Amino acid sequence: MNISVTIEQVEQKYRHYYKRINDALENCFTKNSPESLYEPARYILAGKGKRIRPFFTLLACEAVSGSCDNAMNTALAIEILHNFTLVHDDIMDQAELRHGRPTIHRKWDTTAAILSGDMMIAFAYECALQTKTSRHDELVHILNDANITICEGQAIDMELEQRQNATIADYLDMVSKKTGRLIAASLEAGGIVGGASTDQFDKLIIFGNKIGQAFQVQDDYLDIMAEDGKSGKVTGGDVINGKKTYLLLRSLELTTGKEKEMLQSVIDNNGISPDRVADIREIYERCGVLEEARQFINSDTEKALTAIDNLPFEEGREYLKGFALKLMKRDF
Secondary structure (H helix, E strand, C coil): CCCCCCHHHHHHHHHHHHHHHHHHHHCCCCCCCCHHHHHHHHHHHCCCCCCHHHHHHHHHHHHCCCCHHHHHHHHHHHHHHHHHHHHHHHHHHCCCEECCEECHHHHCCHHHHHHHHHHHHHHHHHHHHCCCCCCHHHHHHHHHHHHHHHHHHHHHHHHHHCCCCCCHHHHHHHHHHHHHHHHHHHHHHHHHHCCCCHHHHHHHHHHHHHHHHHHHHHHHHHHHHCCCCCCCCCCCHHHHCCCCCHHHHHHHHHCCHHHHHHHHHHHHCCCCCHHHHHHHHHHHHHHCHHHHHHHHHHHHHHHHHHHCCCCCCHHHHHHHHHHHHHHCCCCC
């Protein structure tokens, strides 16, 4: 799909807004006492987050002819809510590192992490309520629905860890709730602040849902295909850790015999040794799941871009499309 902005223009706008978002985040949590409450919150916001969700909020607002200045507090609310989920996810996953730094519950303790995360939720809502809009009720509903849905997704994820017979439908339901919902909410919130009509709002929902799903499947794909160090992770980390991904669950449906047994062993044994990652990748290639995943990603991306074709402000709409293509690592 051809769009009227270049990748260089998208990169320039992203860098500009990235700085604005980070500068605004630095002015959050300015209280110093109690230190054990506010310092962990400042610490996680100082991490190397990509700020994808707040950037989407600002672009969505502009795409429906709104002002990004009016949407900044809402963008902060989205990013703080996202980081709250990371704090609590890290506790549940017993993660040691995030973006190469100790997680909050390791640097402080679990109690501090839980309490800081709880405070961040309330702070996020306070940011949203400081937004200049007559539609605060809709804005709060979006945040509430996203928060509840993310919790549902996390619960499903934990349930799937214990199941030996998870399906593709189970997986897509989980990622749409755990990952996709907040991406969609970031666009919905931006649309509300920008004064989106019902039709425009519905188009942003479609865009967010499709991009969120494509983004997660792409993450699964890159995990097994990227060279060590290129993705910031160990290649094949998902299968090493026994994670149920689109690739693993779909390949189980496509294979038989010894190949199917090897794939099932990843689930049964909660992972494999790193030296067997290449064997799993070869199975993925032979059964066609890698090509299928690429088609899935491209199809959802195209549906997302098409959904917002008629949003009123051309420049904002085109930057929104451009950033989506950048996330999907597509040329334009």
